[in-house]
Amino acid sequence: MTQTDMTMTNQSNGQSNGNVGSEAVIVAKDVEKWYDNGFNVLKGVSLDVYKGEVVVVMGPSGSGKSTFIRTFNALEPYQKGKITIDGIEISHDLKNIEEVRREVGMVFQQFNLFPHLTVLQNVTLAPIWVRKQKKREAEEIAMQLLERVGILAQANKFPGQMSGGQQQRVAIARSLAMQPKIMLFDEPTSALDPEMVREVLDVMRGLADSGMTMVCVTHEVGFAREVADRVVLMDEGLLVEENTPDEFFNNPQEDRSKKFLSQIL
Amino acid sequence: MASRSNSPISGIQSLLRDERFWKIAFQALIVLFVVDLLWHFSATLNDNMLGRGINFGFGFLGNPAGFAIGESLLDYQAQDAYSKVIQVGIINSLRVMIVGVILATTVGITAGVASFSDNWLLYKISRAYVGLVRNVPLLLQLFFWYLAVFFSFPAPRNPFLFPNANMSWLVLSKKGIYIPGPAFTPATWTGIILLAVSLLLIGLVFNSVKVVRSGSYRGGVGPLLGYGFSLLMIPVLLVAEFFLLFNWDAEKGLYFKGAFPSLMSSPQGLWVIVLLALIIPLVVLARWRTQVIVEQGQSGKPQLVAIALLLLLGLGILLFALGWESPVAALKDDGTFTGGVTGGLKLSLEYAAIVTGLTFYTGAFIAEIVRAGIQSVSQGQWEAARSLGLNSGLAMRMVVFPQALRVIIPPLNSEFANLAKNSSLALAIGYPDLYSVANTTFNQTGRPVEVFLLMMATYLIINLLISFNMNQLNSAVQFKER
């Protein structure tokens, strides 16, 4: 069976993608974080993410889910616990932080494209300046990525001239240009009009199929059911329940999970 | 698998790679450089001053000044001490700043509102005024007013009288501009100015008290410093307020009496106190009336009557108790003018020039600020207010203007500060404001550093006062947002 066939069968069975590896690329152990005003946003969260796995993090607003995944690429510092990305520990070590950020890509809710640069320039900026690639090389790779997300025709336009869905796809291509090992998605479709959500989710689906390790914070239940290997629920800074999508949506164990699901399903 | 060496790194290497280390190290280096620089400059300064035989110190302030000052509200003679000179300068500057702020705001609001007028001529005139005045330097305008306009006034022996020679409301000559004015002694004027300054200080006191009471000194060095500073400021400010308001001895250290003693030294001053005291019952009555209308549904008429009576009383005091006089040009026996003028309020040409120049220049900038503020309120607000049944006056007062104020006050803050600083240009036209007398002082004493420190500290304090009070106003008009 070809890889595509296998994934299709697995998806229709509601089982996890058979491509999950055995090594944990993200190891987060007892992570605790306090904001400057003293608020304890993460109260001891542990999560292991394996290579090729797609983990969806859900939860009510204020549960700390965005903050948690932002600790994975050192955008948010944490005070207690230990996070290791692909063997590199995230600490105050400057070199480590640099390395982690090269291995982890992130897609934001507000896209955060650079408005003063064209789409192509947005995608080639980091490879040229951080990975020190030559401009022509970077542009070739960028064009391939843009084609993959379906934006090739707009390569020389500015972000302000594009719709939200198109911008988010460019943002995905921009992160992929750095050839990361892990992709983080922080509510990527929450700021989009409904008709554009589909195109972005399709790109994310394709990415998952190609074996990328992904951690997504999202409210898109359909995506979670079909693509995720694991769904995790966070509430009030703690990890409440984690399970396969099937089990999670059909058979929630915890009360808080049941309450949350009753609100979104 | 990531390709990096797994070899353990030495202690010092891990220290070097720690971002906290570099943050501290970098700041330490900067502190050292700054300290070096400051030390270097002050040491060189000291050496150079010693070379000239001058020791750094403020003792010279007690020495007699030996130069005359054109105009002064304090009774200044040429042999008075330098510290008195500085105080005269400060009061002269305050005279310009206070009047300038009031007039400039009036002109600015008028021109700003006029730019929304549907009368084409008025609109064009206001735009032309703003476009013309903003693009010509202030100093040039000051010179123009002083030399080209005011200096072309007739000689004192041939003054211009308006409306006629027997009953003049206005006397213009090269000696000055004379307008009808209340019979205030210089002490009364000083008292009014001091009262105004003390009101500004009160804003600062309230702010410090608020910071101390909120007790938030967690969260880093910044808030802690702010807390400590406010704690320190409260006693300092209270002492300053005491001296401003109640200082009794006008010959030792401070050469002016506090606001209340100054005002109480003359009958008109007492009436001024009464007039200002009327504000308190007025405010109370207005609040009571609003409360009665809103909460109890009464008509509020009795309060309105009381307010009206109080206003009439105030108007009466204003018109009759303050002793208004018209300027009278003194006549010789043969009907020609001696050049002297009795009665009325005398505005020297220098004072008139600096106030006029500042008013029109700052007024143009304020007009633009007001215009931007009113424009920022969307048309929808007007429409919503009208559709609720509010007439255009109420709509402007209750809906549009408060929202416009949000946008107007921050830039207005810096415009007032600019006016205060621009008043220092009085040097160029010979009005003895703070900067001007400071200039003469350091030329005479050869001590630029001390005098500059004093003078710059004063301007900084004035700026601080304006900025704090405007910030209070700003917070009051903000919306509460999520």
Add this chain to the structure above:
Amino acid sequence: MTTTSPNSPLVVESSPPPIAQSGPVAWLRKHLFNTWYNTLLTVILAVVMLLAVWGIFNWAFRLAEWAVVPNNLALFMSGLYPAAQRSRIWAMLGVNVAMAGVTWGLLARNQAQLFGRSILIGVGILCAGLIIFPLTRPSAVALIGMVVLTLACAWGGKALGQRKLNLTQFLSAAWFLVYSISLLILAGGDIRNSLLFLVATIVLSIWLASIVFNVLTKFSVVDAISGNTVGIWAMRVLWFGGSLALFLPVYGFLNVPLPLKIVTMVTYIAFVSLLVPILADRRTLTTFVVAASMFGLGCFLITVVADLIGGTIGLQAIGTNNWGGLTLTLFLAITGIALCFPIGVLMALGRRSNLPIIKGLSIAYIELIRGVPLISILFMGQVMIPLFLPEGVRPDNIVRAIVGLTLFSSAYLAENVRAGLQAIPRGQSEAAASLGLNNPLTLSLIVLPQALKTAIPAIVGQFISLFQDTTLLGIVGLVELLGISNSILANPKYLGDYSEAYLFIAMLYWFFCYAMSLGSRRIELALNTER
């Protein structure tokens, strides 16, 4: 065919509006006379305006003595500049005007029509004004020639911009070059002492160094050195020596007690000289040291070769005492804004930093300077700068003035840039960080370009203020435009001609300030067409 009820018409034809809805009479009624108070207001204002206009025209054409302006035109324009060298002023004007025209054309390359109606009207008024103004005939002709030059260069700039797309990024460099050339023409002197030569040396050295560096890379010399233990230690020693050599001369002259000197020296050596080479990876260090050495060598060689050419090359030197009038005003304003820019940006960044010391120092600098009047800073500059410097060092009056103006403007510019920085959403720097860009890269590639674009109106406003503030230098003894007017008016021949002289320079100031604010709006529009 629609069905209609019996009583309503099938189609309502549009009928003409009631009379007096359009036309000049209607316009008057609507805008000037629509209510009784407006009518009254219009009448009063019209009367006052007519009286004022008649009075002004009466004065301007009959009573005023305009001789003061054409008789002293050279003084107004260039101060005490020697008459024989005045052609240099015209040359300078020509160069700048040409560059301005080219810039205009380049920025407007996407516009359909370069010379729109409003521009042609403006140019027409300008030329008419030049003819009517009390100027000498030759000057008026030359100035009209300058206008024509601007238009021609604008046309050329537009053509150039349409052919080659990426020229806008070279605009700042080109203007800097024009500034250096103008300075050279104005000040004269040996060309080897000029700013232009310095810039040329640096650019040439960089170019030479990069050529040599590329050759070295081809032969893998850099890798060889960084791989070799001896090589890398040689690099470290060179770094140590170089940073000390740059630092010690400055430090040796500081007037501070010895213990403080030692502490600072040790700290400096510890961090910059010793720790950086350990921290940086070998390849980067080698690259940097090799490149820097090539650069230094290049500068040295060029200077030596240039000095070998004997004698003086260049125009006659004209000391700063002879600069004055409008030329001096423009020079002071342009130099002031150019210098205050980097300082202002640094202070704005410092104020937004998280490091408390940096933030505190920036706030202290900005608020202290913004809290005092400009004239006190300028006087401080004139009077006190000699006191802060060792015996015998007496900087030029103009240098002191520029220091004062720069310090003052940088504090205000810092606030304007800070507003621009605050307008950038946090997500931009987060996105940059998540892509792996470090702080300096994020700043220079992402944050600053956007912030500066947003802050352009405020920055141009600051420039206009600075231009107006040059008038204060007249009080501290410099003979810029206002200062020289006062000197001219002190001449008994022109006693009392205040209005004429002041009106003339007021028109000059007005023209420049108004042109700048118009230009700022155009620049904004031009930069936004990129979107």
